[in-house]
């Protein structure tokens with residue numbers, strides 16, 4: 001065996017990161033076309049057989065700079081407002097990159113492990129969670145919801161003297177969520193053995209908020225039928241429209257029936273920082289668990305969510321892998337005074353990941369950079385951008401508001417008496433928007449109507465993009481009307 005085949009570069013980070021950083025700065029100018037426009041150029045370059053001999057780090061970095069980075073995703077663009085995702089802010093990229101080498105794991109007693117806990121406390125304080133709520137990071141809202149509902153399942157069955165994590169579920173149980181809840185609630189129920197079909201979908205009122213009376217009726221009826229309700233899930237910002245459920249009413253209903261109260265704030269919990277919205281979160285203090293995604297509104301790189309829970313020991317019982325000789329048995333006693341002398345806070349036993357990057361350092365870095373005041377200013381600005389779009393829509397008879405913004409999402413469409421099929425028209429208009437590669441909202445259905453749905457969460461976006469989107473929708477819609485393709489048959 002030749003030694004050289006194993007010779008991966010293990011130093012030289014400064015030059016390499018400077019080189020990649022320059023290409024990323026260039027990317028973040030966003031003057032390049034969309035990746036699909038140039039697919040015929042980059043795909044053949046990348047689509048190569050498994051390398052038998054190494055090309056060396058310089059060749060790899062060159063291909064990263066010249067082929068991959070310029071043809072990356074559109075999510076970081078300032079006009080990108082699709083779904084609820086965005087590109088990370090620079091300091092978060094720096095923190096995540098630093099952690100990759102300096103702290104590959106969140107276990108053991110090092111500085112990154114310390115800020116894991118510190119940043120969870122900062123987040124809890126920032127979001128005004130009930131005193132004593134403790135957190136754990138995971139990869140995203142999907143897993144964060146899974147952990148919270150795992151806690152709910154553990155707690156509910158323990159009331160009956162059963163350890164569901166150890167012994168499995170002994171009977172069917174029910175979770176209640178609004179019809180607007182994120183589908184990861186159902187998936188979590190599936191993974192936890194509760195079953196997707198045992199997530200009861202409760203009707204919403206106009207405005208996309210769960211109807212508390214419908215919830216209370218349904219719980220009472222299921223109990224009378226011998227069902228075992230275990231949890232109520234509330235939205236603090238639905239994915240579709242940003243609606244916030246009446247948390248206080250839901251929390252009281254949960255208490256009355258001795259059910260776990262979970263609040264999914266993956267997107268919308270940060271909205272509480274906007275003083276004009278804070279009252280919508282009344283009742284959050286009743287929650288037994290709450291989740292939030294720093295990788296959404298806060299601008300962390302994808303892969304950072306937090307679950308907060310009243311008593312982290314419940315998560316320990318729900319998710320422990322049981323003591324393992326290769327872990328606990330391998331650490332010395334704490335008296336040895338080395339970072340390896342303890343695993344530290346057992347985050348791995350509060351969730352489903354053993355190996356995991358530290359994520360708190362990213363949250364710590366973002367808060368340290370701009371403080372709670374900076375983040376609040378961004379959130380207020382984004383909420384105002386959605387309100388600005390709504391205001392322009394109301395002022396223009398060619399536009400129709402389909403959902404009054406609660407936070408930073410606005411749902412609207414182009415309309416005209418001369419359009420036969422408004423959904424088909426707005427879908428086609430959306431395709432033209434994407435082709436322009438500047439204003440990039442997604443679409444959704446609001447009561448069956450296809451809506452253009454900007455969601456403003458990106459740190460790179462600005463007010464001009466709110467006005468610019470409305471202008472562009474008007475321009476494209478007017479042009480399409482002139483073409484006559486969508487006119488009713490005469």
Ligand SMILES: *Cc1c(COP(=O)(O)O)cnc(C)c1O
Nearest residue numbers: 140141142182239264266267293
């Ligand atoms: C985005 C979102 C999720 C899922 O989060 P991921 O980070 O994409 O896994 C769950 N709930 C709500 C309300 C969301 O907006």
